[in-house]
Amino acid sequence: MKDQILRGTAGGGAIRFSAITGRTLVQRAREIHNTSPVASAALGRTLLAASLLGNDLKTEGNSLTIRINGGGPLGSIVVVSDENGWVRGYCQRPLLDLPLRPDGKLDVAAAVGVGGSLTVIKDIGLKDPYVGQIELRSGEIAEDITAYLAESEQVPSACALGVLVDRDYSIKRAGGYIISLLPGVKEETITQLEICIARAKPVTTYLDQGYTLREMMEQVLSGFDCNFLSEEEVGYRCTCSRERVREVLLSLGREELERLHREQDTAEVNCQFCDEVYRFTYDDIEDLLKEANA
Numbered sequence: 001m002k003d004q005i006l007r008g009t010a011g012g013g014a015i016r017f018s019a020i021t022g023r024t025l026v027q028r029a030r031e032i033h034n035t036s037p038v039a040s041a042a043l044g045r046t047l048l049a050a051s052l053l054g055n056d057l058k059t060e061g062n063s064l065t066i067r068i069n070g071g072g073p074l075g076s077i078v079v080v081s082d083e084n085g086w087v088r089g090y091c092q093r094p095l096l097d098l099p100l101r102p103d104g105k106l107d108v109a110a111a112v113g114v115g116g117s118l119t120v121i122k123d124i125g126l127k128d129p130y131v132g133q134i135e136l137r138s139g140e141i142a143e144d145i146t147a148y149l150a151e152s153e154q155v156p157s158a159c160a161l162g163v164l165v166d167r168d169y170s171i172k173r174a175g176g177y178i179i180s181l182l183p184g185v186k187e188e189t190i191t192q193l194e195i196c197i198a199r200a201k202p203v204t205t206y207l208d209q210g211y212t213l214r215e216m217m218e219q220v221l222s223g224f225d226c227n228f229l230s231e232e233e234v235g236y237r238c239t240c241s242r243e244r245v246r247e248v249l250l251s252l253g254r255e256e257l258e259r260l261h262r263e264q265d266t267a268e269v270n271c272q273f274c275d276e277v278y279r280f281t282y283d284d285i286e287d288l289l290k291e292a293n294a
Ligand SMILES: [Zn+2]
Pocket: 238, 239, 240, 271, 272, 273, 274, 275, 276
């Protein structure tokens, strides 16, 4: 099953929405980072949110980063999306194991922490990227994304994100949606939408019952006419390359490279976002040193 994002409008254009099914991309993150169930949920929800928000950018070369520093035992979460919603990410302590909540759910808020910050960085090709930061509200991520959209982008929205982890720790379901109100929307539309959101089941419940994204959004937005605009494939994709890693090594400067050259036969650089390992031999480091001296 390919992951995809569905976009559309409802309520005669007063409402816009995007919805994602992302089991494969969250599973890929789990395989790369060997995430525990609670880490799969926290990182997975952030990946889904970044994909939904990044898919909005559309201009080639643009990117969107979500950084969550909640102060919890999971450490920071960093996720990057390209302009079409293809994502990559990591969290600092992916092996973190926490007891389930009393209701049997994964305790994402306890892992992420509350009281830290959520930062969204949009690189849209300007000299300085756009940076929006809010205080983390719940640590459950969807509510925090809603708060970010309201405070930083002045867009009233509802966000739902869900990751269902199977008994063998693989990802069984993953998905989410963001529903936003356009400016000038009528009061009765807002009220009707609020009732819809309050009645909606968790995303993973719809997906587990075999609903497609279209069917899920028709259920969530029941009473509104949904107009579906596009369906696009998304997934987990890293953009690292040997050339980029070389540039990073070069940027360490001459002294650091000299030290590497003196102390190590080879240097191994692990990509933070995927399982790629770049090896630099003694001769490679010598070449880098020559380049740094040139
Ligand atoms: Zn990589």
